[in-house]
Amino acid sequence: MTSLYAAASGFVILAQEHKLGTNNLQQWITDNIVPLLLLSIAVILLWIGGRGDNAGVARRSVGLVVGLVALGIALSGQASEVGKFFASLIVG
Template sequence: MSAAAGGVTLWVAQVTTNGLQGWIQNNIVPLILLGIAIILLWIGGRGDNAGVARRSVGLIIGLVALGIAVSGTGPQVGSFLASLITG
């Protein structure tokens, strides 16, 4: 996008967070998932299977929320959940 001001052409850059979002999705999220898997394997290796099961339920809920946030389908999911209540 350019604008002429007194014979001088100025270029205005479009600033977005797409690069940062992509970097987080490609680098940080897999590291977090790897860390979660290592912790669960460590807990399971101690023989605390009930502890792994308890933590896994919370992690699954958290991963579903992360998936909704990353995919951008929050409004559609909200509408669907509201339709379950209202009919």
Template sequence: MLAQDLNTRGLQGWIQDNVIPLVLLGIAIILLWIGGRGDNAGVARRSVGLIVGLIALGIAVSGNGPQIGTFLAKLITG
């Protein structure tokens, strides 16, 4: 096998198929547990951080980082 044949598509596919749904399930259970104790402000605070983290994970996994960065830069520069 040559070094040019190496890629991460298999690992990337496995992560998308297995790890991400399990992480999302774990996050949902934790948020429901915290909400059940009556700490709604804590759930809201953690949810915002989780959403930002999931967006970053989605950008990293999709491989569209440069296009998204260009789009965001055009929003600022016009």
């Protein structure tokens, strides 16, 4: 029973020594998942364009650009500044 307590207290000390967060996961997603997602979208658009559906490619590209803008704002951490800028365009 004492060894169980000692092991549990060791985990508590370990958790207190290291700050826990999601920064490493966010960096991994930014470095690996985002380029893979962009590559797959490009391949899909080329495949659709190869079938001759140019209007479909244009529709999907507009949605893609809007999505990339949202992703860029989210990854930059400047969402509040972008929101203030757009609000200033409307309010003055």
